Amino acid sequence: MTPSGHLDTDACYRAVQSRDRRFDGVFYTAVRTTGIYCRPSCPARTPAPANVTFHATAASAHAAGYRACKRCLPDATPGSPEWDVAADVAGRAMRLIADGLVDREGVDGLARRVGYTPRHLGRLLTQELGATPLALARARRAQTARILLETTDLAVTDVAFAAGFASVRQFNETVREVYDASPSLLRGRRRSPRDGRPSGSLAMRLAVRTPFAGGRLLDFLAYHLVPGVEVAAPACYARTLDLPHGPGTVRLRLEDLPPAAGTGFVEAEFWLADLRDTAAASERVRRLLDADCDPGAVDAHLGADPVLGELVRATPGLRVPGQVDGDETAVRTVIGQQVSVTGARTVAGRIVAAHGHPVDSPVPGLTHLFPDAATLAGVDPETLPMPRARGRALVGLASALARGEVVLDRGPDRDDVRRALLALPGIGPWTADYVAMRALGHPDVFLPTDLAVRRVLSGLAAGGSEPDPHSWRPWRSYALMHLWNPLMPPTPTPDNHPAAAPRPAKET
Structure with missing residues (x-):
């Protein structure tokens, strides 16, 4: 080969x-x-x-x-959009490797998640991606180490373990081999000081392809935020993170990025209880940002459509908001069934206050982690602030998630996940497809029964052109966001909002 x-x-x-x-x-x-x-x-x-x-x-x-290359830093790029479009075994494995699964569970754990033997998975990834699972994980660790060396004041030993290396010797050897430079030399290349950033924080720049409609992504997240778990203000979004080794917090600066740059960066500031969660935290936030999307391909395809074209040209680089926790997304989707967004936020906030794990966060307004599946599986449905049938559906979903009957970490096949969701009482096609779009990163989901979508499509059809959702493949999830986009209110602008913060120092 x-x-x-x-x-x-x-x-x-x-x-x-x-x-x-x-x-x-x-x-x-x-x-x-x-x-x-x-x-x-x-x-x-x-x-x-x-x-x-x-x-x-x-x-x-x-x-x-x-x-x-020391000039173009080839590892500081978004991932391939084909991993989400094809959603084949190689793409699903890459998502799990980026999340640090190999560091936590080894190649055997990765193979179990994607449903293959370790030997067959190794052959497949070598054929498709040119490297074994261990080599792919090693490259990811090297990239994380470089970012931490160049953008933080962490001790070199702390950087080694935060990046996922098993020893400092392994860390030194890998960095020298990949970058032809010692860790101390990489640290000497840092481009900006920490500028008074609070102790315990890690600042990163997360690569995204441009154009990037960061303002509208923020508006979507702010409109759907759950009190206690998320806060938002103009250009700022922050939330708690439930990570493999402990809780964390992230604060993002979300602004529109023009197309000229090709690759842009979203500024992120993390606070982590355990530095071993650095790779998982950054990867999960990148999922939230839909960072690997190719907006040029999406906008070119949808922009040529006679019905959608004007909407696409009005908001180039619109993203499909992802998630930092698939289980949370599924539970929130069930909470939001057949109620307004405002009502769903209120109910979710009450559930978080009653069953979420309290955390200390440096961002005011962030008080809890979203309740995990095991906790919600043990809740009496009658006590939930929602109709009984929906309460039973929520607890049933949480039980299936806790038992591993439904897995939403982008490892399993999407069709298998959809079938497993539809087999649960109270879970219909709209819910299963919305979860696939946001939790599994499916780029080609359409929700024809969604009332808001039907209303917008009716208005567009009145203009003389008949919408043809089939022609929007393989980007129907993005078409859906363009249909929802005009209905999304702007992020509120209260004074002294707790999410607001000084702009972090620029990083590389």
Whole structure:
């Protein structure tokens, strides 16, 4: 097998020649004569075709003996959008590896989550991505280590374990091999001081493709926020995180990013009870941001539609809001069945106050973690502040989640998850599909029975063009967001809102 795997070599080289930023993170260019690998948009001189190979992942380039380019930082890119579009075994495994599953449960744990034997999974990932699960996890640890070295004041030993390495020696060897630099040298490259940032915080810049409609993403999150778990203010969103080793908090600065940059960055500030959760926290927030979306492809396809085109052009780079916890998303979806958004927020807030785990957060207004599935599974449905049938559905869903009968971590096959959800009492197609869109990152979900969608479509049809949702494939989830977008109120602007905070220092 060639390192290019399923990549089209001629198409990849044309992208490198044009320095097309849309392909950053989709593949990597390795140059034999220099021994380094780059992102397609690297400003260095374009190498001769005979001197390059192409790799689907940074780990594949590492395994072939190449070092990361110090000029374009190829690992500081969003992931491939194909992982969510195809949702095949390789894509699902990559999501779990990015979440740190291999560090926590090993390759055997990863294989169990995707339903394969470890040996077969290794063969499959090597064929599709050019690297084994361990190599992919190692590349992820190296990237996390570089970010922490360049953007925090953590001791080097703390960085090693926060990035997921088992020992400082392993950490030193990996960093030197991947970046051709010692950890201390990487730390010396930091581009900005901490600027008085509070002790215990980690500031990162999370890569997203542009354009990025951060303002409208914020409006969606603010409209649906649960008191105690989330707070929002203009340009700021913060929430608690239930992570593998303990609680955490994240505060994001969400603003519109123009298309010119190709790759933009969302500023994030984390507070973690355990630094081993660094990779999981950043990956889950990236899911929330829909960071790996290719807005150019989505907007080009939907913008050409006679019905949707005007909406798409009005809000380029609109994202599908993801989630930081699939179980939470499913429970909140059931809470919101057949009630207004405002009513659902009130009910969810009461459930959080009664059953959520209290936490100390540096952001005022954040007081609890959302209750986990095991806790809700033990609640008497009669005591929940909702109709009895919906209360029973919620507890039934929580029980299935707690027992592992339904798993919403993007590891299982989406169709299997949908069937498992529909088998539960009180869970219908709208609920199952909405969960697939937000919890599983499904880019091609449409909700034809949604009342708001039907109302907007009726208005668009009155303009003379008949909507054809089938033509919006494979981006119907984004079409759905464009239909909802005009109905979304702007984020409230109260003075001295607890989510508001000084702008964090810029990071790399």
